[in-house]
Amino acid sequence: MHLILPHAASPQWPASALDALALPHLQRLLADMPISARLHEPEGESPHPLMPHEQVEAQARGWPRNGPWPWAALATAEPDSGAQAWITPCHWQVGMDQVVMRDPHELQLSDAESQALLQAIQPYMQDDGLQVRWHDALHWHAQGPLLGGLAPASLARVSGQNVRPWVMDGSLPAALRRLQSELQMLLYHHPVNEAREARGQATVNAFWVHGAGALSSAHTTHTGDPVRCLHLLSAPARQGDLAAWQAAWTALDREVLAPLASSTEPLTLTLCSDTTAHSYTRRPRPWWRRLFARPDARAALHALLTS
Numbered sequence: 001m002h003l004i005l006p007h008a009a010s011p012q013w014p015a016s017a018l019d020a021l022a023l024p025h026l027q028r029l030l031a032d033m034p035i036s037a038r039l040h041e042p043e044g045e046s047p048h049p050l051m052p053h054e055q056v057e058a059q060a061r062g063w064p065r066n067g068p069w070p071w072a073a074l075a076t077a078e079p080d081s082g083a084q085a086w087i088t089p090c091h092w093q094v095g096m097d098q099v100v101m102r103d104p105h106e107l108q109l110s111d112a113e114s115q116a117l118l119q120a121i122q123p124y125m126q127d128d129g130l131q132v133r134w135h136d137a138l139h140w141h142a143q144g145p146l147l148g149g150l151a152p153a154s155l156a157r158v159s160g161q162n163v164r165p166w167v168m169d170g171s172l173p174a175a176l177r178r179l180q181s182e183l184q185m186l187l188y189h190h191p192v193n194e195a196r197e198a199r200g201q202a203t204v205n206a207f208w209v210h211g212a213g214a215l216s217s218a219h220t221t222h223t224g225d226p227v228r229c230l231h232l233l234s235a236p237a238r239q240g241d242l243a244a245w246q247a248a249w250t251a252l253d254r255e256v257l258a259p260l261a262s263s264t265e266p267l268t269l270t271l272c273s274d275t276t277a278h279s280y281t282r283r284p285r286p287w288w289r290r291l292f293a294r295p296d297a298r299a300a301l302h303a304l305l306t307s
Helices: 015-019 024-030 052-060 071-076 111-127 164-168 174-188 191-198 234-239 242-261 287-291 297-306
Strands: 002-005 035-040 084-090 092-094 099-101 131-136 139-143 206-213 227-229 268-272 276-281
Touching: 002 052, 002 242, 015 242, 015 297, 024 242, 024 297, 035 052, 052 227, 052 268, 052 276, 071 084, 071 139, 071 206, 084 111, 111 131, 111 139, 111 174, 111 191, 174 206, 234 242, 268 297, 276 297
Parallel strands: 002 227, 002 268
Antiparallel strands: 035 276, 084 139, 084 206, 092 099, 131 139, 268 276
């Protein structure tokens, strides 16, 4: 199995937050798991459209580095159904030099609000050959030829960031960019947005297309190790809740890593921050090497912030 843990460390926490963690099962695992791969995004360079944990998972699934990355087709288990994608309703804050997408989770968009907004824009999507259905409040499932060959930035990559470079990089066809502009005007006076504005909540004034691509049934039968990306640390990290993040790490160590530490099955464990991913692969070692091994789980987490 290949287990991927996003937000295993974050620069928003002080170093003491990592030092305070007690992760005995991660410690035990690392005794038999030397580092096998490193991924790091140097500061100042143009980022990859996927976050490090997404890049690692895409690679593990055998998808091309430059896309497409058909997350929507994978999640809905609809292979051989043509090009598909997720559409996420969101809020763009427009400034003089940048357009920042607020984290869509911060909208706290209800199911009823999301469904009403989708109903309003569905005819416009259909005019461009997109069949869109509601999946959950932040995920509308889209199918259509317009989505073929796309490799847009992931939602995790653009949340809280300036989306202008990703809109202008040519990764979206002109028809989708036009839809963005049309729907901004359409949703401006929508009853859902008027009610949200009256309550002091951010409105929905844009959408983001991500997870696009086609997936054949042949690719759903994964020939390598099973891949599992666990987001137990993501919500508290996104919310900046240190206590909840530390509690989530403790629970993850006890409930997920403990059984793996007691197993001898093949395992790759990838720990990720926002800029780095370090993979560790289990390799049987002689007893005498295990006896003198001095793994340090905290050092492994610190390394995600200093690579």
